Amino acid sequence: MFSLTYEYKLKPTSAQVARFEDWLEQCRRVYNYALAERKDWFKSRSCQINACSLQSEYIIPAQTKRPTYASQCQTLTAYRKTSGNLQRVQSQVLQQALRRLEQAFVSMWEQGHGFPRFKKSGTMRSFVFPQVGIDAVRDGAIKLPLIGWIKFRQSRSIPDGAKLKQVRIVRRASGWFAMLTLQWDVSVPDVMPHGEALGVDVGISHLAAVSNGKLFPNPRPFEKLERKLRLLQQRVPLKS
Template sequence: MFNLTYEFKLKPTKQQSQIFDEWLEVTRRVYNYALAERKDWYKSRSCQLNSCSLRSCYIISADATRPTYGSQCKSLTAAKKKNPNLKKVQSQVLQQTLKRVETAFTLLWERNTGFPRFKKKGRMRSFVFPQMKGNRLQPGMVKLPVIGWVRFRQSRNIPEDGVIKQARIVKRVSGWYVMLTIQWNADIPSPMPHGEPLGIDLGLTSFVATSNGLLVKRPKFFGDAERKLRWLQKRVSRKPFGSKNRQKAQNKVAKLHEYIANCRKDWHRKLSHQLCDNAGMIFVEDLNLVGLSRGMLGKHCLDAGFGQFLGILEQTCVHRGVYFQKVDARKTSQICPNCLTETGKKTLAERTHVCGNCGYTTDRDVAAAQVVTIRGLAAVGHTVKMLAEGKFIGIPLKQESSFL
C-alpha cells in the first residue's frame, strides 16, 4: 500500500466558511485547555521541597495521574454534556486536536523541540477528519463529515481506484485548502541503482553544484522581498491593536510570506526535475539541517530551504524512477576526488580546489559533489575504477546554469 496527498483549493460558501472558522476556534480552545491541564500537572511536580513560591503554587493531589490522550478524551466526552459548543464539532476532529497535544509532548521528550506553547486567536489554522468512509468524492466536490458537500478547484485528476483515508482543512491568507490523503492497494518498487551517477553539493554561493560541473546560483527569495516586508511590518506596528486596519495590514504581510514560500517551492520542484533528466542515480549529503539553521548563516540557510529541496528531490526521484540516497557529509570539501587524499580545511573565501598531491584543480563545490558521488557509488556496491580512468578530470572550472 502507498499513500499520496492531493492539495486543492476549496470554494466554500459563506455559511461553510463561517463553520470552518467556528470549528477552528473550538479546536484552539480545546488545544489550549488540554495543554494547560498537562502544564499544571507538571508544574505541581516541580516545586521545591525547602521553600514555597511567593507568587502562586500548583496544588494538585499527589494521587492524580498524568494527563494522557486517553484520559483527556474521556474528559472531553464528559465536557460535551455541559458545553454545547463542543457538540457542533465532529468528535474525531476534537480527538485529533488532543492527539496534536500528545504529539507535541512526544517531540519535546524525543527531539527536545521545546515546551509546547498556547495558541492565540488565529494561530490554529487546520483541523483533520481522520476517517472518510463511503463515496466522498465527486468531480470538483468533496463531502466532509457533518459539513456536507464542498466545492473545490480540481487542478489535477484523481485516480478512481484509490480510497480517501483522511482530509485536512487548512486556512491560509489566500483561502481555504483541502489535503486529501488517498491510499492504493499496490506496492511501488523502489528504484534500483542504474544509469549515470550524479552527486550534488548544496551551498549558499551556489545552491547546487553537481559532479558533472553544473553550478546553479542561489536565488534569494526572502532577501529580495525583505525591504517590502519591513515596510509592511512597520505599517502593522502603527495600527491600533484590535482594529480592522491592523488586521488588513497583517493580511498583507501574510500574503507576502505566502508568495515567498510559493516561489521557493515552485523553483525547487523545477530544479529537481532538471536534475533528474540525465541521471539514473542521485547522491546528496546527509546534512545537519537543524545545526545549519541555528548557525551564523542560519537566516540564509532557511531562505535557501535545503530541507524542503531535499524532500522534493526525493519525491521527484521516486516519481521519475531515479535512485536517491544520502551519504555522509563529513569532510567532502577536504578530500581530493581524483586521488582521495585529504587536502585540509578551506576557508569560505577559497572557491577553488587545488590538490597538492596530484595537482587536480576544479571548483570547490564541484569537487565536493564528486566526493559525494564516490561515496554514493561505494555505498551501492559500485567500484571506483572511474578514478583510474580519469572520468572526473577535464571538467570545466565553472559552468553557469541556464536554469532560471
C-alpha cells in the first residue's frame, strides 16, 4: 500500500462553519471527559494503603479495570443515546477523539512524553472522518457524513486509481482545510543495499573521517571569507 495526503482549502457556508465549530467543541468535551476518567483511575491507584489523604481521596472499587479506548467507546455509545449534543456529531468522529487520547497515552509510555493535559476551549483544531462514502469527491466538492457537499479550491487534481481512506478537517487562522488521505494498492519496491558499509565520524581538525582511512579536510570557509573581508575594508576610502 502507498499513501499520500493532499490538502485543499474549503469554501464552507456560514451554516457549515457553525457546524464545524460545534463538532470541535463536542470532540473537546469527549476528550476531556475521557481524560478525567483515566486520571481519576490512576490517582485512585497511586495512594498508599496506610497513608490516605485526610482531605479528599479518589475511591474507585478495586475490581474496576483501567479505562481503555475500547471500554470508553462503549461508554460513549451508551451516553450518546441520551445526549442531544453528541447526537449532532457522527459517532466515528467522536471515537477518533478517544483514539487521539489513546495515542497521547501511548506517547507518554513509549516515548517519554508528559501526562496528557485537558484541552481548553478553542484549542481543538481538527476532527477526523475515518470513513467516507463512495465517490465522495466530485467536481471540486467533497461529501462528508451528516454535513453534505462542501466546495473546496482544487489546487491540484487527484490522481486516478486513488482510494479516499479518511478526511481530516482542520481549522487554521487562514480558514478551514481538508486533508485527504489517499491510498493506492501498489507495492513500493525496497532498495537493495549494494557496495560496502562505511562509518563516518565528523570532527574538528578534519571535516569527516571514514572507516576506510580516508580524511576529508575542513574547508574553514569563515577564515577565507574573513581574509577577503579584511582586504575589501582596506580598499574602502576613509571619510574626511
